[in-house]
Amino acid sequence: MKNVLIVGGAGYIGSHAVKRFMAEGINPVVFDNLIAGHRDAVLCKDFFLGDLNNKEDISAVFEKFDIDAVMHFAAHCYVGESVENPEKYYFNNVVGGLNLLSAMMKADVKNLIFSSTCAIYGNPVEIPITEAHPKAPINPYGTTKYLFEKAMEDYSVAYGLRYVSLRYFNAAGADPTGELGERHDPETHLIPVVLMAASGEKDGVTIFGDDYDTPDGTCVRDYIHISDLISAHLLAYARLEGGGESEAFNLGSESGYSVKEVIDVCREVTGLDVKVTIGKRRPGDPPVLVAKSEKIQSEMGFRLEYPELVDIVQTAWNFMQKRKMVK
Ligand SMILES: NC(=O)c1ccc[n+]([C@@H]2O[C@H](COP(=O)([O-])OP(=O)(O)OC[C@H]3O[C@@H](n4cnc5c(N)ncnc54)[C@H](O)[C@@H]3O)[C@@H](O)[C@H]2O)c1
Numbered sequence: 167m168k169n170v171l172i173v174g175g176a177g178y179i180g181s182h183a184v185k186r187f188m189a190e191g192i193n194p195v196v197f198d199n200l201i202a203g204h205r206d207a208v209l210c211k212d213f214f215l216g217d218l219n220n221k222e223d224i225s226a227v228f229e230k231f232d233i234d235a236v237m238h239f240a241a242h243c244y245v246g247e248s249v250e251n252p253e254k255y256y257f258n259n260v261v262g263g264l265n266l267l268s269a270m271m272k273a274d275v276k277n278l279i280f281s282s283t284c285a286i287y288g289n290p291v292e293i294p295i296t297e298a299h300p301k302a303p304i305n306p307y308g309t310t311k312y313l314f315e316k317a318m319e320d321y322s323v324a325y326g327l328r329y330v331s332l333r334y335f336n337a338a339g340a341d342p343t344g345e346l347g348e349r350h351d352p353e354t355h356l357i358p359v360v361l362m363a364a365s366g367e368k369d370g371v372t373i374f375g376d377d378y379d380t381p382d383g384t385c386v387r388d389y390i391h392i393s394d395l396i397s398a399h400l401l402a403y404a405r406l407e408g409g410g411e412s413e414a415f416n417l418g419s420e421s422g423y424s425v426k427e428v429i430d431v432c433r434e435v436t437g438l439d440v441k442v443t444i445g446k447r448r449p450g451d452p453p454v455l456v457a458k459s460e461k462i463q464s465e466m467g468f469r470l471e472y473p474e475l476v477d478i479v480q481t482a483w484n485f486m487q488k489r490k491m492v493k
Contacts, residue, residue: 167191167192168192168193169192169194169212169232170192170193170194170195170233170235170236170237171195171228171231171235172187172196172197172236172239173198173218173236173238173239173240174197174203174239174240175194175196175198175210176196176200176205176207176208177198177202177240178337178348178349178350178392179281179337179395179396180198180203180237181204181207181208181209181346182341182346182392182395182396183239183399184208184209185209185341185346186397187400187403188209188210190400193210193212194210195210195227195231195233196210196213196214197214197216197218197223198213198214199216199217199218200215202350202351207346207349209345214226217262218240218258218263218265219257219261219262219265220265221268224265224269225273227269228273228275229273233275234275234407235279235403236266236277236278236279237279237399237403238263238279238280238281239281240258241259241262241263241310241311242255242307243307244307244354245285245308245450248306248307248310249305249306255306256306256310258310259310259311260313260314264317267317267318267327271325271327276326277328277329277403278318278327278328278329278406279329279332279399279402279406280314280318280330280331280332281332281334282311282314282315282331282333282334282414283307283308283333283334284333284334284335284388284416284418284455284457285305285307285308286303286312286315286333287300287302287303287308288301288303288304288308289304290455293454293455293456295456295457295458296416296460296461297416318331319412328406328411329412330402330414330415331415332399332402332417332462333415334418335388335390335416335419335456335457336355336387336389337392337395338355338389338390338392338478338482339389339393339472339479339481339482340392340481340485341481342393342481344485344488345488346485347481347482347485347489348392348482348485349489357432358486359371360428360440361483361492362491362492363440364432364433364438365438365486365492366492367491367492370440370441371429371440371441371442371443372442372445373426373444373445374425374445374446374447374448374451375444375445375446375451376426377447379453380454381424382426382427383426384425385424385453385455386424386453386454387422387423387425387455387456388423388456388457389423389475389478390417390418390419390470391472391477391478393471393472394472395417397468398462398466398468401462401466401467401468402415402466415465415466416459416461416462417457417459417462419459419470419473420457421456421473421475422454422455422456427475428479431476432479432483435479435483
């Protein structure tokens with residue numbers, strides 16, 4: 167059986183990857199320092215508690231297991247925090263990532279799938295956003311992801327690294343069985359925040375600006391179901407296994423929903439009301455962020471299984487109810 171190292175496999179997206187790769191008959195080996203992940207979300211047997219910032223920790227995994235490919239989900243991911251404390255982000259997301267690359271090269275493991283982000287594009291100059299859009303991140307979080315993409319490009323030329331970089335838009339929803347889901351602390355993602363407000367777990371929701379140049383004045387974003395996101399990782403794995411070239415792909419649903427539309431769908435799914443307050447715009451929030459995801463469809467045959475926002479919200483709500491995260 168092939169072993170895939172899942173770095174950050176105790177987190178939201180990584181834990182879903184573990185479950186799907188197991189179902190596909192591929193053995194996941196998880197490496198995570200549990201700074202933001204949950205040990206009980208790791209459904210496979212092989213778990214290493216370790217920190218990417220410690221070279222010995224990550225090298226030890228490659229000594230113990232014959233690793234076929236690596237998926238790199240581990241990062242700090244709060245945009246606002248990255249502005250206040252860039253050092254934390256550069257060390258974890260860039261230096262930690264370089265430690266992973268060094269350990270891979272030392273162990274002669276060449277295949278890598280990386281969790282990148284639409285934040286590398288910065289303020290959009292065209293919508294929908296294609297992979298060719300200028301890369302001009304406007305916060306340290308986005309910059310760290312962009313720097314790691316550049317490192318992968320250079321390592322591929324010099325050392326034969328082979329990679330697929332997946333530039334996620336907004337990952338959302340939960341494992342359709344309700345076994346896994348989103349448990350960030352603090353939670354800043356819109357859908358779980360609105361669901362917590364619907365259930366009374368939070369007082370309400372603040373909309374950051376309702377005077378944008380969008381149909382209802384609130385920001386429009388692209389939400390992709392976690393199951394679809396993980397399907398793209400399976401395709402990326404197959405691409406690298408099959409000798410395909412290193413490449414970066416957008417990963418979104420290509421549909422834009424406004425904050426108000428998301429709140430309405432949450433009301434519809436839960437049957438509960440959500441108290442809404444209108445706040446000020448947040449600096450650096452573009453009015454619209456929607457992906458053009460045609461490249462991953464045409465080059466890797468990617469198709470959405472959950473295109474409807476209502477299904478994304480329903481699976482998130484099922485998970486939160488099952489875990490009694492909501493009142
Ligand atoms: N959630 C989204 O919508 C979204 C969008 C774009 C990109 N991404 C990227 O996807 C990846 C996963 O996101 P997520 O929402 O699952 O985040 P998450 O915080 O739930 O998961 C990240 C995991 O990495 C682990 N980790 C962090 N630093 C580590 C280190 N130094 N050593 C070992 N483990 C470490 C954490 O403990 C956690 O389990 C991140 O790289 C993020 O930047 C996420």
